[in-house]
Amino acid sequence: MTIPAPAPTFGFNFDNTYARDLEGLYIEWQAALAPTPKLVKLNRALADELKLDADALTSPAGAAIFAGNVLPVGAKPLAQAYAGHQFGGFSPQLGDGRALLLGEVIDRHGQRRDIQFKGSGRTPFSRGGDGKAALGPVLREYIIGEAMYALGIPTTRALAAVATGEAVQRETRLPGAVLTRVAASHIRVGTFQFFAARSDITKVRQLADYAIARHYPALQQAANPYLAFLQAVSNAQAALIAQWMLVGFIHGVMNTDNMAISGETIDYGPCAFIDSYDPNTVFSSIDTHGRYAYGNQPTMARWNLARLAEALLPLIDPDSDQAVKLATEVITNFAEHYSSHWLNGMCAKLGLSHPEAGDLALAEGLLGMMHKQTADYTQVFRALADAVLGNEDVLWAQFGDNASFDRWLQQWQARLTREPRDPAARAQAMNSINPIYIPRNHQVEAALDAAITHADLAPFETLLEVLAQPFTPRAGFEAYATPASDGNAGYRTFCGT
Numbered sequence: 001m002t003i004p005a006p007a008p009t010f011g012f013n014f015d016n017t018y019a020r021d022l023e024g025l026y027i028e029w030q031a032a033l034a035p036t037p038k039l040v041k042l043n044r045a046l047a048d049e050l051k052l053d054a055d056a057l058t059s060p061a062g063a064a065i066f067a068g069n070v071l072p073v074g075a076k077p078l079a080q081a082y083a084g085h086q087f088g089g090f091s092p093q094l095g096d097g098r099a100l101l102l103g104e105v106i107d108r109h110g111q112r113r114d115i116q117f118k119g120s121g122r123t124p125f126s127r128g129g130d131g132k133a134a135l136g137p138v139l140r141e142y143i144i145g146e147a148m149y150a151l152g153i154p155t156t157r158a159l160a161a162v163a164t165g166e167a168v169q170r171e172t173r174l175p176g177a178v179l180t181r182v183a184a185s186h187i188r189v190g191t192f193q194f195f196a197a198r199s200d201i202t203k204v205r206q207l208a209d210y211a212i213a214r215h216y217p218a219l220q221q222a223a224n225p226y227l228a229f230l231q232a233v234s235n236a237q238a239a240l241i242a243q244w245m246l247v248g249f250i251h252g253v254m255n256t257d258n259m260a261i262s263g264e265t266i267d268y269g270p271c272a273f274i275d276s277y278d279p280n281t282v283f284s285s286i287d288t289h290g291r292y293a294y295g296n297q298p299t300m301a302r303w304n305l306a307r308l309a310e311a312l313l314p315l316i317d318p319d320s321d322q323a324v325k326l327a328t329e330v331i332t333n334f335a336e337h338y339s340s341h342w343l344n345g346m347c348a349k350l351g352l353s354h355p356e357a358g359d360l361a362l363a364e365g366l367l368g369m370m371h372k373q374t375a376d377y378t379q380v381f382r383a384l385a386d387a388v389l390g391n392e393d394v395l396w397a398q399f400g401d402n403a404s405f406d407r408w409l410q411q412w413q414a415r416l417t418r419e420p421r422d423p424a425a426r427a428q429a430m431n432s433i434n435p436i437y438i439p440r441n442h443q444v445e446a447a448l449d450a451a452i453t454h455a456d457l458a459p460f461e462t463l464l465e466v467l468a469q470p471f472t473p474r475a476g477f478e479a480y481a482t483p484a485s486d487g488n489a490g491y492r493t494f495c496g497t
Ligand code: AMP
Pocket: 094, 095, 096, 097, 098, 099, 125, 126, 127, 128, 129, 130, 131, 132, 133, 253, 258, 267, 269, 495, 497
């Protein structure tokens, strides 16, 4: 008698708490069959972190897994329900219209991580959509998410990209793809809104208890765990948005369904980084009124948190006036938390170890001049470290022969005399947080264009290599450290849905 070989697990060791504990908050579903799946990219380092078998997943069997054609043992695919405010208007039913949660695994650090497909076909939440994703937006999410990770910013990550072999119809026919992404969870502000909008307090509570246990377990002991939860999400978002602002990242579509309660950046669509500093910068073609402009992001995060607060009100206090009062305090203190994260981060960018009175004005002075001179945000901060070491040439090239910049430079240098570190240590600290490489828009577009139009993945691979070490200058990558010669004027990003 021969004993049949066990089905290969590819290292997936699923433990699906969302499916187990939150029945009624999702619909079990299957991925559509991809005709000829082909692995475009596997994130081997992340696969290893998740204790997956990267070698086995590089085989054709791996492509079948990441296309959703073959289910790894233990996976229980489901579409999550959520609602959301999109550009200020409430949609009571969004949900995973082209995504499936495959399940959860515990990584090498003991952290629970969601494994999710994006672009895996229609679900009961698809509304008019085809449930598919095109290769361009999939690779874009791959690039930007991995860049954010390397910059030290909380984010979902890309595990794999697979071409399905099928064309998807957008404005033109485009190659279809599935992204497999990894997240602390996919619970959104909009997940709470879905059940709050249906006055299903039991499910809101069930979800809140689950989210607290999964993301903020210490709060289970708090006097008011739901209020503490709101505060924790608010703090996580304050820290996150400050980090976005400090590197010049624009999310582009900060709807409440695109805000994760874990505090990770999620749902990369029409996102992009600024080149020249301008708070009014908008890249997304659908953001016609600039609601999600670069400089509006803290305000919009706070607005979204107010929507989360509304969904949680019945849990916060049975007396609705008291609940509103408590929740409002949290929403109000967001500004303070955000500003403190931002100022600490901005001081570090300027080489200042602790904020002092006057540092805010110093930072704002520099930003104001950058705006006026259309200076490149990333290059200016990188050049400040050179100036610390006595080379001001790059900095002056950004500002021209300018008396007000000269005054600013003198103020900054006077401020630095009160700093304990020697210049070499200070410059090194600055260069460890001020990136030299960010995903420059023209480089991202060039990588996507080569992949889509010429099936040439070399520029995509090189860009990933550059962005994986954003703080370390490397010979041969000079072109990745500068903006496009014609700047960002007219640059537009699209949702790619
Ligand atoms: P997004 O703009 O990607 O954050 O998506 C907003 C909502 O639209 C979510 O509910 C998505 O699942 C849904 N959606 C986006 N694109 C598609 C598509 N091609 N097919 C079905 N649903 C989609």
